[in-house]
Amino acid sequence: MADARTRNRYFDDLASTPDLAWMGQNTNHVPAHPAVTEAMIRSIEAGEFNAYAPPMGFEALRSAIVDDLGTPGAEALVTEGGVNALAMICKARARPGTTLVTTDPTWKWPCMFAEQAGAEVIQIPIYDPATAYKLTPEALKSAVDERCAIIYIVDPNNPLGIRYERREIEAFAEIARSVGALLIHDCTYRDFADGHTPVLQVAPEGTVVSLSFSKWLGLAGLRIGGLVAEPKLIDEFSAASTSVLGASVIAQRAAMAGLAVKPEWMTQVRKIDRVNKDMIVKAAEAAGMPVPVNPSHGNFLIIETASTGVAPEAIVEAARREGVMIRQGRYHTARFGDRFIKVSTSVPTEWAERFCEGLPRYVETARGLNDVPALF
Ligand SMILES: Cc1ncc(COP(=O)(O)O)c(C=O)c1O
Numbered sequence: 001m002a003d004a005r006t007r008n009r010y011f012d013d014l015a016s017t018p019d020l021a022w023m024g025q026n027t028n029h030v031p032a033h034p035a036v037t038e039a040m041i042r043s044i045e046a047g048e049f050n051a052y053a054p055p056m057g058f059e060a061l062r063s064a065i066v067d068d069l070g071t072p073g074a075e076a077l078v079t080e081g082g083v084n085a086l087a088m089i090c091k092a093r094a095r096p097g098t099t100l101v102t103t104d105p106t107w108k109w110p111c112m113f114a115e116q117a118g119a120e121v122i123q124i125p126i127y128d129p130a131t132a133y134k135l136t137p138e139a140l141k142s143a144v145d146e147r148c149a150i151i152y153i154v155d156p157n158n159p160l161g162i163r164y165e166r167r168e169i170e171a172f173a174e175i176a177r178s179v180g181a182l183l184i185h186d187c188t189y190r191d192f193a194d195g196h197t198p199v200l201q202v203a204p205e206g207t208v209v210s211l212s213f214s215k216w217l218g219l220a221g222l223r224i225g226g227l228v229a230e231p232k233l234i235d236e237f238s239a240a241s242t243s244v245l246g247a248s249v250i251a252q253r254a255a256m257a258g259l260a261v262k263p264e265w266m267t268q269v270r271k272i273d274r275v276n277k278d279m280i281v282k283a284a285e286a287a288g289m290p291v292p293v294n295p296s297h298g299n300f301l302i303i304e305t306a307s308t309g310v311a312p313e314a315i316v317e318a319a320r321r322e323g324v325m326i327r328q329g330r331y332h333t334a335r336f337g338d339r340f341i342k343v344s345t346s347v348p349t350e351w352a353e354r355f356c357e358g359l360p361r362y363v364e365t366a367r368g369l370n371d372v373p374a375l376f
Contacts, residue, residue, distance in 0.1 A: 007376045014325055021351035024325040026158060026300045028218035028346040030272055033265045036217070039257035043250045053246035056238060057226065061252050064259045065226055069209060071200040075234045080247045082188050082212035082225030086110045089208060089227065090150065092240035093182055094119035098149035103135050105333040107154050107186065119149060126160070127336040133162045133293055137171035148181040156189040159332045159342045161296025166197040173203035183207040191216035191266055192273065193297035205230055215299060215346070216266060217258040222251035269346055273299050276345040276352035283356035287363065299346035304339055312341045313375055314366035321365070324355055328375055
């Protein structure tokens with residue numbers, strides 16, 4: 001497909017740009033903890049990659065994930081990235097005649113998986129200061145009925161950076177239960193949040209948490225994540241798995257090493273992330289561009305572009321020409337995508353400084369760009 005090739009070349013060009021500041025995909029570019037690097041090197045030197053991993057993940061990693069989430073009684077399934085946990089769940093539950101209900105903005109790929117399986121996707125708009133950019137239980141209640149197979153909540157929300165309170169999660173779980181829907185709580189960014197309640201802690205049945213090692217631990221290119229749920233659901237979802245030969249052995253060793261040093265590592269990462277956020281908020285505001293969700297509970301910020309009079313895509317392209325990757329709002333949402341750009345903050349401080357110094361110039365360059373190539 002031509003589109004798939006164009007998309008591939010777009011990312012290939014980025015990957016081969018020297019000194020690119022990756023600030024568009026919420027990845028983590030803080031230099032790895034030595035224990036994580038060492039675990040990978042040990043695994044490579046031992047030739048562990050010659051064999052397949054256990055199909056559900058190393059048992060030690062499965063239990064470390066459950067311990068870390070604080071959900072005794074639940075079980076973890078290791079997947080090739082959080083995205084494949086979500087694909088597996090959609091494959092198991094979405095079918096013609098059902099709905100997947102989520103927010104707008106949301107993370108778009110599970111919507112695609114549900115549609116591929118024949119389900120209808122219903123998105124509830126939340127880009128609204130009146131509700132503090134959050135889904136309300138009332139709005140969720142009026143969007144679900146007995147057709148609803150899946151409620152998909154991204155918390156902290158990517159791209160907005162809001163996070164839900166325990167009572168809100170309880171209310172969402174109760175609504176899911178009332179219509180017999182599965183609640184997926186996508187907790188990819190939970191380690192960047194101040195206070196977070198995984199749904200399994202308040203409603204351990206009929207709910208599932210999806211997780212990633214890409215963001216907090218910085219393993220995006222290694223493709224490792226997982227899901228956590230009651231054993232009955234783990235049985236159901238693993239029956240729908242296409243990753244029957246397991247996830248990367250090296251990635252799993254890195255994940256285990258990361259969990260073992262998590263408090264120390266995240267203290268350092270969050271400190272860097274906070275400094276970058278403060279700097280970027282100041283630069284955006286100085287350029288007359290508001291940051292509507294501050295503090296953000298994710299490792300990213302959205303910056304509104306309306307005051308500039310130029311399209312987010314043009315600003316993204318102008319930044320790309322200077323070796324800085326940021327994201328256009330339309331990646332996340334057709335309805336609100338013309339309002340903002342998104343910038344990742346778990347990066348070396350020099351990258352954040354580069355972005356801040358460049359921002360007014362990107363806007364100026366953007367004014368002169370008539371032909372913005374396709375962005376993804
Ligand atoms: C909300 C959300 N869920 C899941 C993922 C998937 O992460 P990965 O497949 O890298 O673990 C991402 C990645 O950007 C995300 O933003």
